Amino acid sequence: MSSEANAWHQALFQLDQAAEIMHLDANTHEVLRSPKRTLEVAVPTKMDDGTVRVFAGYRVHHNTARGPSKGGIRYHPAVSLTEVKALAMWMTWKCAVVNIPYGGAKGGVVVDPKDLSPTELERMTRRYASEILPLIGPERDIPAPDMGTDAQIMAWIMDTYSMNQGYSVPGVVTGKPVSVGGSHGRGAATSRGVVYVTVATLKHQGLPVDEARVAIQGYGKVGAPAVQMLHDQGCAVVGVSDVMGGVASPRGLSPMGLESYKAETGTVAGFSGGEGIEGDEVLELECDVLIPAALEGVITKENAERVRAKVIVEAANGPITPEADEILQDRGVVIVPDILANAGGVTVSYFEWVQDIQALFWSEEQVNERLREIMEAAHVEVLQLAENQKITLRQAATVLGVRRVAEALETRGLFP
Numbered sequence: 001m002s003s004e005a006n007a008w009h010q011a012l013f014q015l016d017q018a019a020e021i022m023h024l025d026a027n028t029h030e031v032l033r034s035p036k037r038t039l040e041v042a043v044p045t046k047m048d049d050g051t052v053r054v055f056a057g058y059r060v061h062h063n064t065a066r067g068p069s070k071g072g073i074r075y076h077p078a079v080s081l082t083e084v085k086a087l088a089m090w091m092t093w094k095c096a097v098v099n100i101p102y103g104g105a106k107g108g109v110v111v112d113p114k115d116l117s118p119t120e121l122e123r124m125t126r127r128y129a130s131e132i133l134p135l136i137g138p139e140r141d142i143p144a145p146d147m148g149t150d151a152q153i154m155a156w157i158m159d160t161y162s163m164n165q166g167y168s169v170p171g172v173v174t175g176k177p178v179s180v181g182g183s184h185g186r187g188a189a190t191s192r193g194v195v196y197v198t199v200a201t202l203k204h205q206g207l208p209v210d211e212a213r214v215a216i217q218g219y220g221k222v223g224a225p226a227v228q229m230l231h232d233q234g235c236a237v238v239g240v241s242d243v244m245g246g247v248a249s250p251r252g253l254s255p256m257g258l259e260s261y262k263a264e265t266g267t268v269a270g271f272s273g274g275e276g277i278e279g280d281e282v283l284e285l286e287c288d289v290l291i292p293a294a295l296e297g298v299i300t301k302e303n304a305e306r307v308r309a310k311v312i313v314e315a316a317n318g319p320i321t322p323e324a325d326e327i328l329q330d331r332g333v334v335i336v337p338d339i340l341a342n343a344g345g346v347t348v349s350y351f352e353w354v355q356d357i358q359a360l361f362w363s364e365e366q367v368n369e370r371l372r373e374i375m376e377a378a379h380v381e382v383l384q385l386a387e388n389q390k391i392t393l394r395q396a397a398t399v400l401g402v403r404r405v406a407e408a409l410e411t412r413g414l415f416p
């Protein structure tokens, strides 16, 4: 089975397992196993040299029983329909776990954005936005950034949608710059949520936060701010990697040093504040907490035995395959699942959408405080469910998410 097929297989496996634990109604289970709608588009784009390249793009709505669908847009060469379907399903459970009124969606384009010039990236984005126009809208489906996309790309999508409507519609996307209706605190929200649950989990495990050694795979929108925030909590970040390679130091890496080195070179590989390591070695470093913050499917049955962390906090979506999950659970490794751990991003995206609709904006302190309340409440709910039912945190989070979606679905009834 190819790696992208695995993400979908993994998502279905998790749903099926939750369905069994919670004795989910068979008809509801059947409905939840399929995405509500999928759109595949061609994105013809004029390159700077006058040639035309055609990129493949997708947008998938998994479920909208609890509200409009919400989910990021990924630009990455490995994007596929099966991967986008899995990510959309995970978004459905994630929004339900933090109890915000959304369903799940995801989108993507098969492209390495680093290969495009800024003008090519803008034209490609605007064409992709035009192709998925029938599916998106503030009451319908609200995209956000994911791997390979950022606030500027969200601004282009917002502008493309608004030009078609004839007026400004800031609520069509989240993760925008503050100048066009973005929210304070959105940029670092996913990392902030990851840090809340990391600290809460360390405390629950009786591990001192200010002695914790943390390794992070991925130094992007999620990984990079997490390095600084964990350092501020007193943790030592003993290893960091990105697609080019990594760096490790048992005494801890300097967050500011890493940040300025990355700004200069575009990577953490080669940073002189530690020893160079191969990209995947970061997963096997001696540490207390491992935070995968890059791609799915990076911890597999091949390397799970070599993971030395006591706690894994899934900042990335789907970084652990079901086989690896079982090996790690048997070894007593505590895994904080993606649909809880990285829900800070969608939570502040929800705040951004609410602010856009009300045209009334909050301070960064208000945003961070409300985020903390939601993340801590969700963490406690998942923990209690896991302890009461003697199931893993992943099973508990999935059961909690599926239960809320199933309740909405069954209360609404099946149309017609």
Ligand code: NAD
Pocket: 145, 146, 147, 148, 149, 190, 217, 218, 219, 220, 221, 222, 223, 241, 242, 243, 244, 279, 280, 293, 294, 295, 296, 315, 316, 317, 342, 343, 345, 346
């Ligand atoms: P990003 O594009 O900003 O950063 C991705 C990072 O991963 C980069 O440092 C890249 O070099 C690195 N990377 C890519 N391939 C790698 C590989 N093979 N080995 C090691 N490193 C690799 O993306 P992001 O927004 O930080 O997203 C990272 C993960 O977090 C994704 O799984 C995404 O779905 C998830 N996530 C993101 C958000 C968000 O708000 N951005 C919210 C929830 C979940």
